[in-house]
Amino acid sequence: MAIHVTCEIQWLIYLLQDFKVPFEPSSLLYCDNDSTRYIATNSVFQEPTKHIEIDCHITREELKNGLIHLVLISTTEQLADIYIKVLSPESF
Secondary structure: OHHHHHHHHHHHHHHHHHOOOOOOOOEEEEEOOHHHHHHHHOHHHHOOOOOOOHHHHHHHHHHHHOOEEEEEOOHHHOOOHHHHOOOOHHHO
């Protein structure tokens, strides 16, 4: 999922550059998964995982270039979960 967001951010940056719109080049990417954050930030951490695809490498590269910043957010505050998980009515 992070790869899709990373690619969309990159596309938006290209679009803003074409239109000569001033913008802040780094974007905050909120993540509630510690494993995702560790794999994206630590290149050594990928060794014990079996199937690291190109997605991880692209996200790691853009993280290193400063395009995105992964920010930890608690699962209870993750608003995107409303679209991808079954939640209790209290969450709404």
